[in-house]
Amino acid sequence: MTISKDNFIVVYRLGDTDSKEWAEYYAGKHNMSISNIGGSEKGKRWQVDGQLVGVGCSDEEILDSDGDFNKEVLFPIQGALEGNILTGNPSQESFTIWGIILGYNVPGGYYYREDPSQGEYRIISSTSRVARGCSKTDGSYNEFSLQVKNKLYDRSIYSRYGADDIQHSLIVSRIDAPTLLLAKQYVDQAEALNKKRIANGLFYIDPYSDKVGAEADDYRDLLLDFKNNLLPTLNLDSWSTTFLDPYIDVAIPFAREDSFMWSWFTNRAHSTFFQTNTASRAFFYNADYDGAETIRNINGNTWPILAMNGGYAACAGAMDDPTISGFLNPNAFFKSLFRGSTMGEAYLFSLPYLDWTMTLFGDPLSYVFFPGELVVDDDSIEENESWYLMSRELAKVSAYYYKQEQETIDIRNLVVDRTSSDIDAEQLIPLLNSSQKLYLSTSKDIRRSKSITSVRQLFAYPVQRYRYWGESQTFPPIDLYLTNQNFKVSRLLIDVVKNIDISEDNLLNEGWWEFEFELRDEVVDFVNYYFLLEVYN
Incomplete structure (x- = not known):
């Protein structure tokens, strides 16, 4: 069984008519259920109507503490997941829910303080915490563990997300915006990509930054490896920055006729960066420290805001410093996308940590094909x-x-x-x-x-x-x-x-041989073959 809209729920803010309107709009685009035969199922701070889940939360984008987040977002979603409607038979151990979309006006994160007396904090992403906090290991929801390694990250043997992966993490994304109209527009952008199916625009890549140190060098080398080896197989024209000086961050000046962009560090841009486009804009990522802190600033100039307003179906960013080791892996992302994974799957497989600062924006059910791509036999080689x-x-x-x-x-x-x-x-x-x-x-x-x-x-x-x-x-x-x-x-x-x-x-034993050759023979002829073996000592 592969992932589909039937595996997802849409979360909205209970009592917020705009938030529910957006949830119904998204569900309508995907032909998802929005009602129950017996009426709404309700619990403490939650309500279930088909695949819509309302949670009793504030409309603050970043909640003040993990306690507030658990009370307003995490625990209500967990309560809804325990309901008979979402899990089928409540006695079943495994969920049928594999993914969650956090909708308009649902909090996007919370301030986490290891030592409240110190006043220092880190912003934990809602998508990251819900992804792990709503998955179960040995029958119990996963407790919070700061910057825990994602066990689904860059797995060596590729496979689609499936039932065995639920214990590690669900697929969670966020679709939020300054206005209801924009939030609906983001849904439309993903729908347009799904209808067109093929992304044939430019791939903009920026493998260089002004960051120094071993981790920065490793990430630069990872981007160069992707640029030189995997990117050419996607059959897309590309544009790349060039190296000038280790202390100068050479930035992409603008984007035109683009379908993908992967860059790092220049963390702000101007509102005209994304120019006229006839190609489908699929996925954008800029690796920086705070680009995703807010998606609701209508005048914001951070990358996720600009990318979503520029027509991208999905993008990713960090609400707080993820550390360089926490940046997304382009090889893992595009290997998955190329083999037919959805945006949500590809993001999860390229994400090093959970219970952390990274966020996926946009429709996780979006998918894309590449020009002239070959059908890959997943069983052929590992x-x-x-x-x-x-x-x-x-x-x-x-x-x-x-x-x-x-x-x-x-x-x-x-x-x-x-x-x-x-x-x-x-x-x-x-x-x-x-x-x-x-x-x-x-x-x-x-x-x-x-x-x-x-x-x-x-x-x-x-x-x-x-x-x-x-x-x-x-x-x-x-x-x-x-x-x-x-x-x-x-x-x-x-x-x-x-x-x-x-x-x-x-080591193979001495005197070990293996012979491989191709022998072509005519079916109607009888032939004697002799093989001569020459061995050197």
Whole structure:
């Protein structure tokens, strides 16, 4: 079962006619239920009508404390989720609700103070807290845990969001605005994208900022990796900033005919930044520290406000400093989107932390296709399997160079073993010189030098790929990675790089062979095939 509008509820502010009007407007666009056969189901500070959930909250965008947020937003939604209408049979352990849209005039976050006496605070996003706080682990709602790692982040084996993921996080977004008219417009923008389906505008990317330090370098490298490797596969024209100086944040001057934008740090812009567009605007993200603090300022110049007012179907931002390690991952986002995930799924899979400051704005049920995209067979290959296949191909290359070296040794030995009685001395000396030169061109050092860079990169990849999550420890040694994945590598690769610690259990046995070849045969002919095996010691 894949995610659909039937898995979602829409939350509005109880007693607020504009908020309920917006909720009914959104539900109507998605053909969602807005009433119960037996009438409204009511509880403490909540009311359920079909897939609409009203909660008794204030219209403050940021509530004063976690206590206020729990009382006004989180606990009422949890109460509604426990109701018979939303969960089917109340005795069932698993919910049918996978996602929530927080609507117009519903609070967008709250001030969290670890030590109230100090007066310092951090703004926690409603979407982040509700996503985790309305999911259950072992039958109980997940308690608040500041900046907890998202277990669905950048998973190595891609799959759509499903029933097994509910225990970790729901998919939650927010559609709010300064006015009811704008809030409805944001719904219309997503509907327009869904009808057009294909986003064929420019992809604007800004991989450079004026931030310095190890985390900043890592995020810059992540953006460059996306730009150089994944972005070209999306079949979109792109525009990128260029590096000028480490202390200068080179910004994108304006956007025109764009469908996507991914940038970081210049955290404010002018109201005319998004210019005339005929392409569908799909998703916008600028990695900064406070762009999403408010979405209700009609004169605001922060990126989420400008992007949504500029026609984007969805965007993301931080209500407070998420730390650089908390920025969204473009590779995880677009790998998911390319394979058919909705905006809500792609956002969740690219989000490093929950119970944190990041917010998704817009319709989480939006989806988009890319020009001329290929149908991807999700069962064909997986990331770790791809690494293993590369190790086998490099082993074949090393075996070829080894065979080449052995053959030149044989040639040289054949010449050396000749005597003057076999061949004239004047002919023998040039042969000796030539055979030695031939050997030197394929010697052990030459053989190693031809593949050492590729082999080093192969062994370094898992260490960097899983440096924070995904393996049993951070920066996993290559030997641990091989053990966990139950992989064995060729001794020829170890011979190339030398100083690398791989245990005997993770090496293929000496004398191990695997042959792959394509044999074409005529159906009507009977043919005898003979295979000759040459083994070098």
